Amino acid sequence: MNRTTGNRTKGEHELERYAALWEEARAIRGTSLGRDAWRRLRRQRAAMASLVALCVVTVLALITPLLPLQPPRRVDSDRIFMPPTFSRPAALDLDKLDADFGRKDLDLVSRALLDARLALFGGWSLPSICGTDELGRDLFSRLFWGARVSLAVGVVATLVSLVIGVSYGATAGYLGGRIDNFMMRLVDILYSVPFICVVILLVSILSEDSIRTWLESWHIDRITIFYLVVGAIYWLTMSRVVRGQIISLKNEQFVEAARTIGASQRRIIFFHLVPNVLSVVIVYLTLTIPSVMLFEAFLSFLGLGVQAPDVSWGLLVNQGFNVITPIKIYWWLVVFPGLALALTLYALNFLGDGLRDALDPRLKNR
Amino acid sequence: MIAFLLRRFMWFVITVWAVQSLSFFLVRLAPGGPFTQERNVPLHVELAQRAKLNLDVPLYEQYFGYFGKLFRFDLGISDRQPDFTVNEIIAAGFPVSASLGVLALLFAVALGLAAGIVSAVFRGRGWDVSIMAAATLGIAVPSFVVASVVIILFVFVWPLFPAAGWGEPANLVLPAFCLGAPYAAYIARLSRTGMLEVLSQDYIRTAYAKGLSTRAVVLRHALRGALLPVFSFLGPAVAGILTGSLVIEKIFAIPGLGVHLLNAALQRDFTLMLGMVLVYTTVLYSMNTLVDLSYRILDPRVELT
Numbered sequence: 001m002n003r004t005t006g007n008r009t010k011g012e013h014e015l016e017r018y019a020a021l022w023e024e025a026r027a028i029r030g031t032s033l034g035r036d037a038w039r040r041l042r043r044q045r046a047a048m049a050s051l052v053a054l055c056v057v058t059v060l061a062l063i064t065p066l067l068p069l070q071p072p073r074r075v076d077s078d079r080i081f082m083p084p085t086f087s088r089p090a091a092l093d094l095d096k097l098d099a100d101f102g103r104k105d106l107d108l109v110s111r112a113l114l115d116a117r118l119a120l121f122g123g124w125s126l127p128s129i130c131g132t133d134e135l136g137r138d139l140f141s142r143l144f145w146g147a148r149v150s151l152a153v154g155v156v157a158t159l160v161s162l163v164i165g166v167s168y169g170a171t172a173g174y175l176g177g178r179i180d181n182f183m184m185r186l187v188d189i190l191y192s193v194p195f196i197c198v199v200i201l202l203v204s205i206l207s208e209d210s211i212r213t214w215l216e217s218w219h220i221d222r223i224t225i226f227y228l229v230v231g232a233i234y235w236l237t238m239s240r241v242v243r244g245q246i247i248s249l250k251n252e253q254f255v256e257a258a259r260t261i262g263a264s265q266r267r268i269i270f271f272h273l274v275p276n277v278l279s280v281v282i283v284y285l286t287l288t289i290p291s292v293m294l295f296e297a298f299l300s301f302l303g304l305g306v307q308a309p310d311v312s313w314g315l316l317v318n319q320g321f322n323v324i325t326p327i328k329i330y331w332w333l334v335v336f337p338g339l340a341l342a343l344t345l346y347a348l349n350f351l352g353d354g355l356r357d358a359l360d361p362r363l364k365n366r
Numbered sequence: 367m368i369a370f371l372l373r374r375f376m377w378f379v380i381t382v383w384a385v386q387s388l389s390f391f392l393v394r395l396a397p398g399g400p401f402t403q404e405r406n407v408p409l410h411v412e413l414a415q416r417a418k419l420n421l422d423v424p425l426y427e428q429y430f431g432y433f434g435k436l437f438r439f440d441l442g443i444s445d446r447q448p449d450f451t452v453n454e455i456i457a458a459g460f461p462v463s464a465s466l467g468v469l470a471l472l473f474a475v476a477l478g479l480a481a482g483i484v485s486a487v488f489r490g491r492g493w494d495v496s497i498m499a500a501a502t503l504g505i506a507v508p509s510f511v512v513a514s515v516v517i518i519l520f521v522f523v524w525p526l527f528p529a530a531g532w533g534e535p536a537n538l539v540l541p542a543f544c545l546g547a548p549y550a551a552y553i554a555r556l557s558r559t560g561m562l563e564v565l566s567q568d569y570i571r572t573a574y575a576k577g578l579s580t581r582a583v584v585l586r587h588a589l590r591g592a593l594l595p596v597f598s599f600l601g602p603a604v605a606g607i608l609t610g611s612l613v614i615e616k617i618f619a620i621p622g623l624g625v626h627l628l629n630a631a632l633q634r635d636f637t638l639m640l641g642m643v644l645v646y647t648t649v650l651y652s653m654n655t656l657v658d659l660s661y662r663i664l665d666p667r668v669e670l671t
Contacts, residue, residue: 189381192654194646196609198385200631201392201639294508301510301613302628314508321514321617329522338511346506353502 037279040358047354050347057344061147065113068121069141070128071100073309076136081323081330084131089138091123102309131332134323139332142311143340149312150341153226154293158285160231161292165238166281170269172239173246184243187236195233202229203304223306230295234288241284245277279359286352290345297341313341374655382647383433389643390432393636394425415448432640441641446633452641455626460645462532463615463622467607469538470546474603477546478553479596485554486561486592487584497554504551509610513544513617532620541618545610549603553596560592567591594665601657605650 041047060067070089074096079089098104101114130139172183205211206225215225249255250273258272297314299305301321306312320333423431435442441452485497520526520540527540564570565588573583612624623645630638 189377189384192378192381192647192651193385194605194608194643194650196612197627197639197643197646198389200627201389201643204631204634205392290506297508298510298609298613301508302616304631317508317511317514321510324514324518324522329518331518334511334514334518338507338514342503342507342511345508346503349502349506 037358041354044354046350050350053347061151064144064148065110066117068125069144070125070138072141072145073102074100074137079132079136080134082128082132084129084332086127089125089127130336133333139336142316143336146311146313146316149306149310150293153296154289156227157230157292158288160227161234161238161288162285165235166242166274169239169242170246170274173243174250174269187239190236199229200304230292234292238284241280242277245280246273249273249276283356283359286348286355290348313337378651381651385643385647389640390429442637444635444638446635452638456641456645459623459626462620463611463624466541467611469542470607473542474546474549474553478550479557481554482557483561485558501551501554504547509544509548510613512547513614516540516544541614541620545607545614552599556595556599557592560595561588564588564591597657597660597664601654604653608646
């Protein structure tokens, strides 16, 4: 009897101890890499401000058709080269609405947003607070519509480069040996290719009339080509970075474990290895977006990128620059698009730096 | 060293061959060309011109013909400006672009290094913060925006410099500034990081301990180590300046290579285009090789591969 009670108390003690341990363990939260990085990122004011600003710009660009802006393509000979003003613009001309907004070029969501805007605000629109251009079009509205193109090029082209770069680098790094050697040699060669020439060559060939109509029959427009071409260029550094990371990871035990249970090579690369290099990839991504946007602006400025009636920030700066004369300086046509471009790129750079600091394992828990 | 250069040369030949072949077939297989124009030329004129440009033979013969001439450094005759050979156009444009590029690079290195060193030495103080903010701004603002604003300010509002043109030293100031500014910003950031890393090393403490002045320590002991990341950036910087000079040359109406490249693309002057691609590849490749060599000279531990 005594013995059994003793045993029971011992068992109960054990149980209690486990319960206490369990309580203690439950109170401790493991921090994931992501949460840890987020905590560190939140402490950096500049990076957080950039993040907020970028979110605002993105949301505004997404809902541009809903905003009470003047039509971006409305030509008005009475309002040519108007400096920034707060005077009320003419009400929307409901008959010419489709042409003024380029409605047939819009996708379904944007059309729905545009209809919602007309229902909400009617013919009312914001004044030309950034002035008007040589055809009397409202610059403020064109800045918003241009943001859609500029941001989309930046994001989509970067994603294209991400897919190519990560798969290429991961494959090379994981397979190793002769294949790796060959693949990286190819990257070395591509590094010495003057891409500006290749892009100019490609764009000028693809904008040949017969090819353009052929592509349009496949619903591929110039901007899509642009995404692909630019994305196909910016993957080189990404693939090098990813390869280096994969090489350092591929002999870890979790890879061996995956191999033991019979995972295929593709599965190991894309489900086990790639998620582990994501932090490096994210940092590099935030630094690629600005350079891609810069490249787009650069080509549009040269007249080889986005073309009218589409607008992008680079194209707007170009149009502003083309009307500079010694007699009259239409500064607003250069300054506002330039400012929009510069501030967005500035924010992206700051965010990239902040993310790099936040995700750098050497700074962990500091 | 010799083996390294030979190996590099072999890869250079392979690269040039690959790039030129790709461009060649892109150009030749593309519809349209020098003769699809608004103006109809008589048939015999077109045939004569085709013969002159070697376009009347099968594609593979054109290909071998092109590479055969390439071996003799003959790039053919411009499709659009039949009075000039591509060699002549390049010979006219190259010195202009080269002097602009070199000037911009010198400016970028001088300003960037000075800013980076000052910023690292005064770490965390007002100088450092303002220089780094300016550097980030310099990286973010595209060169053509800088150029547009600078033209408005210093040509029209306050006429210090001529708007465009080539030939006088005053013509060079604004273009070189606009072209070099982003790279100065990058170099400032790189040299600051490198400098900070070096300044925390033991041998710097030793140098201070034996009584050297800050200036001597920074300039003689720390600078060398801080230069490494800057030098490895020079390869991409040269590539970027090459590309960037396209837009700057266009803005300031400078008759350099970039303008010819752009015109070749816009007017579909494909022979000239191929020649330009060759020049750009060569410059880019030799600069990358030079940078690798200089890296080795600065840091003897680096292996050349």
